[in-house]
Amino acid sequence: xxxxxxxxxxxxxxxxxxxxxxxxxxxxxxxxxxxxxxxxxxxxxxxxxxxxxxxxxxxxxxxxxxxxxxxxxxxxxxxxxxxxxxxxxxxxxxxxxxxxxxxxxxxxxxxxxxxxxxxxxxxxxxxxxxxxxxxxxxxxxxxxxxxxxxxxxxxxxxxxxxxxxxxxxxxxxxxxxxxxxxxxxxxxxxxxxxxxxxxxxxxxxxxxxxxxxxxxxxxxxxxxxxxxxxxxxxxxxxxxxxxxxxxxxxxxxxxxxxxxxxxxxxxxxxxxxxxxxxxxxxxxxxxxxxxxx
Numbered sequence: 001x002x003x004x005x006x007x008x009x010x011x012x013x014x015x016x017x018x019x020x021x022x023x024x025x026x027x028x029x030x031x032x033x034x035x036x037x038x039x040x041x042x043x044x045x046x047x048x049x050x051x052x053x054x055x056x057x058x059x060x061x062x063x064x065x066x067x068x069x070x071x072x073x074x075x076x077x078x079x080x081x082x083x084x085x086x087x088x089x090x091x092x093x094x095x096x097x098x099x100x101x102x103x104x105x106x107x108x109x110x111x112x113x114x115x116x117x118x119x120x121x122x123x124x125x126x127x128x129x130x131x132x133x134x135x136x137x138x139x140x141x142x143x144x145x146x147x148x149x150x151x152x153x154x155x156x157x158x159x160x161x162x163x164x165x166x167x168x169x170x171x172x173x174x175x176x177x178x179x180x181x182x183x184x185x186x187x188x189x190x191x192x193x194x195x196x197x198x199x200x201x202x203x204x205x206x207x208x209x210x211x212x213x214x215x216x217x218x219x220x221x222x223x224x225x226x227x228x229x230x231x232x233x234x235x236x237x238x239x240x241x242x243x244x245x246x247x248x249x250x251x252x253x254x255x256x257x258x259x260x261x262x263x264x265x266x267x268x269x270x271x272x273x274x275x276x277x278x279x280x281x282x283x284x285x286x287x288x289x290x291x292x293x
Contacts, residue, residue, distance in 0.1 A: 231252060
């Protein structure tokens, strides 16, 4: 099923993200986690794509496993940094063959040691990838894209970032998924600003339950995501105690999601870090609120 159709159901949607193992690592534990998460009947699950396409085969394989073995709608990430048009066409054809109808089109992280943009690369921005997928495959795929409520870390200004976002939508993007954020006011401001610029496709809120205090500090430095003082106090208090941090992180994420739904946000995407217990805790906390009973 296409995600744009799922989002038109009129009810809040709940989805989860998983990522493939590193190249050369055993895929079996990932497939087990994927199966466990799929058992709570998410509206869809996304599968990430390694920097420079390093896990592209695993991404397509896991997406196929989700779609055909777990009977869960799959969203396959596809990044174009350092990719040729032939590579993009090959991956898209594989996904089509597997029955995967949804692609999250991304520029992707720049691999270490790679000069970007490469003069030989046909892609500098994600909107160019979106346009190519549309040209090659028409409406065969529902295409999503990333958006950044606090602005992309590489962008000069939030205003410029929204211009790039409008390019993605104009190129044929059907929906947007946000980078993680920890202050809902940041999202509400972002939604208002993009609507003023004529961006009116559905926006899915990306939420990360924080279970590791040191890890989140590093992630925020790389992504430019800010930590509100209330959340920073939680990390300072419980970050050294894994069990307490996990419980506090799930509680904070749950509270965020409840507020989002109360304010009319219809799509929630949870970055689970391949941890079924976190996905199940979030889903259990929200059963009645999201009408999943």
